[in-house]
Amino acid sequence: MILPYILISPVEKQALPLVFDSPHSGDIFPADFVSKVSKQNLKTGWDAFVGELWQGAVNNNAYLLLANISRMYVDLNRAPNDIDPVLLDTAWDYCQPTKYSDRGMGLIRRLALPDVPIYDQVLSQKQIQTRLDHYYYPYHNVLRQTLDTLHQTQGGVWHIDCHSMKSRGNEMNIDSGLLRPDVILGDNDGTSASAEFVKVAEDAFIERGYHVVRNTPYKGGYLVTHYADVQHNRHSLQIEVNRDLYMNEDSFTPNPNFKNFQTDLNWVSAKIADYVASQI
Ligand SMILES: [Zn+2]
Incomplete structure (x- = not known):
């Protein structure tokens, strides 16, 4: 079996x-993935090189968790029951499709x-159960x-959910056709992380000259909303970076x-780490 993830610890x-x-x-x-879709088209959902881009975070004393499996096989940033029944051979009352499934972008x-x-x-x-058991739940x-362990031992925990986005949305995206900014911070409209924490991340990007937008069009997906609990000092923030900043979007190669850009993200993660160190 393929390892579902890599966890790099400081x-x-x-x-x-x-x-x-x-x-x-x-x-x-x-x-067991069988599809006639070309490799090129399957790559479009890939947040290419995001792990490499943020690898400096580990030197700044953070953990880095990376998925190994394509999100076109199972999307880890969805609820486990966000399944479009149309994909199935028989009815399954477990399925609770959301707006993501409606757009063709559910768990599967x-x-x-x-x-x-x-x-x-x-x-x-x-x-589908195999995809959940072998890859989704382990992650x-x-x-x-x-x-949980960090929260128990240090009294609080700060989570950054890292993504990359196409420079322009397509018809499956809620901002279809529009050019996107450099960075979008998603804190579920101010509910998944403290305002102070979001401001630290925002200021760090702005200081490096990036155009940052909050929550539009990305407020944060399942991971951010599922793991945040600000009242109990658990903060989750989604960071979307524009692929045009670091790769050729047609060939999926670094530009x-x-x-x-990697150096700048290292700098941003150092600023975030300084802030977290000041909070414990
Ligand atoms: Zn993503």
Whole structure:
């Protein structure tokens, strides 16, 4: 079996209660994935190189959790029952499709791109359960465990959910056709992280010259809303970075600015780490 994730830990003695995770940085498809969609089209959902971009966070005493499996196989940033019944061979009352499933982007994606269905065939309940048991729950369990342990031992925990976005939305996106800013911070409209924490991240990006927007169009997905509990000092913030800043969006290769952008993200994670260190 393919390992569902990689967890990179900082030197234990200096570890901060700060966890970066990247649920869409995986590009592996397990052998039971059957689709006629081209590799190129399947790559569009990949948050390419996000793990490499944020790897400096570990040197700044944070944890970094990276998914190995493609989000086109199972999307870790969805509720486990956000399943479109149309994908299934039989009815399953477990399914609770949300707006993501309606757009073809639920736990199991129906569409790779607008008008590009992933499957010619229906899936069985067992096939979906396997994706949950082998890949989805192990990722969520290790994230939950890491956050809980840090919260218990240090009294608070700060979680950054890292993503990348196409420079322009397509028809499956709620901002279809529009050019996107450099960075979008999602704190679920001020409810998933303290205002102070969000401001630290925002100021860090602005100081490096980036155009930052909050919550539009991305407020934060399932991970941020599921793991946040601000009243109990558990903060989750989603960071979306524009792919145009670091890669060629057609060829999925790093562009000449990759190293500069990686250096800037290292700097941003250092600022965030300084803030977290000041809170414990
Ligand atoms: Zn993503």
